[in-house]
Amino acid sequence: MSAVSLQRDLEAGVERVRERITRACQRAGRDPGSVTLVAISKGQPVEAVRAAYAAGLRHFGENRIQEALPKIDAATRAGVGATWHLVGHLQSNKAKAAATTFDVIHSVDSARLLARLDGAAPAPRDVLLQVNIAAEPQKQGVAPEEVEALVEGARVAANLRLRGLMTIAPMAADPEEVRPVFRDLRALADRFALTDLSMGMTDDFEVAIEEGATLVRVGRAIFGERTT
Numbered sequence: 001m002s003a004v005s006l007q008r009d010l011e012a013g014v015e016r017v018r019e020r021i022t023r024a025c026q027r028a029g030r031d032p033g034s035v036t037l038v039a040i041s042k043g044q045p046v047e048a049v050r051a052a053y054a055a056g057l058r059h060f061g062e063n064r065i066q067e068a069l070p071k072i073d074a075a076t077r078a079g080v081g082a083t084w085h086l087v088g089h090l091q092s093n094k095a096k097a098a099a100t101t102f103d104v105i106h107s108v109d110s111a112r113l114l115a116r117l118d119g120a121a122p123a124p125r126d127v128l129l130q131v132n133i134a135a136e137p138q139k140q141g142v143a144p145e146e147v148e149a150l151v152e153g154a155r156v157a158a159n160l161r162l163r164g165l166m167t168i169a170p171m172a173a174d175p176e177e178v179r180p181v182f183r184d185l186r187a188l189a190d191r192f193a194l195t196d197l198s199m200g201m202t203d204d205f206e207v208a209i210e211e212g213a214t215l216v217r218v219g220r221a222i223f224g225e226r227t228t
């Protein structure tokens, strides 16, 4: 694809997603400024990140450290001054690389990982706790009953700022089916007076916004289907 048509496609994708965010906010009586669009660039080349940045996006998310490190480095050298979010599962032994490179880590799911991140962060880092609300056996994230202990751990961590909770909803034919998952995450965050809710992806971000999402993680609706 030529650089010009890549840029045009990205601009159209970003505009469509922004319109959908605005309409979902209107339905919910929310200010669109209260929702941060995090463009999930996994599987996308650095040229696509540059084009999305030129289209106005300032938050990008990746799910794997190995793929992300060289991409973030190249994007930064190309003038992309973005906030980087880690949204995928993180092993404790990669905590240092994650804490050095990412501004926001959405996928904290153990006390051990919290401790590693706190010890490795070169500057205070924003974190969210990933919760497996729907209790799916294959999914990452802590059970809702375990959240309290992690919240306490995160609040005493000197180098971490606990921002909120994150969840990945189960796949569903109709996004309405996962509304209760988003509602439960919000109730849990309210219990601990946490302000940020990272929930909603291409197939369900509008329902997530109606239920209070402050960070939506959108890949395909911006970049198109992934080829890798």
Ligand SMILES: *Cc1c(COP(=O)(O)O)cnc(C)c1O
Pocket: 040, 042, 063, 087, 088, 168, 201, 202, 203, 217, 218, 219, 220, 221
């Ligand atoms: C891939 C991914 C997304 C984005 O998914 P799309 O369906 O492409 O919008 C969001 N969150 C996480 C954790 C992901 O791994």
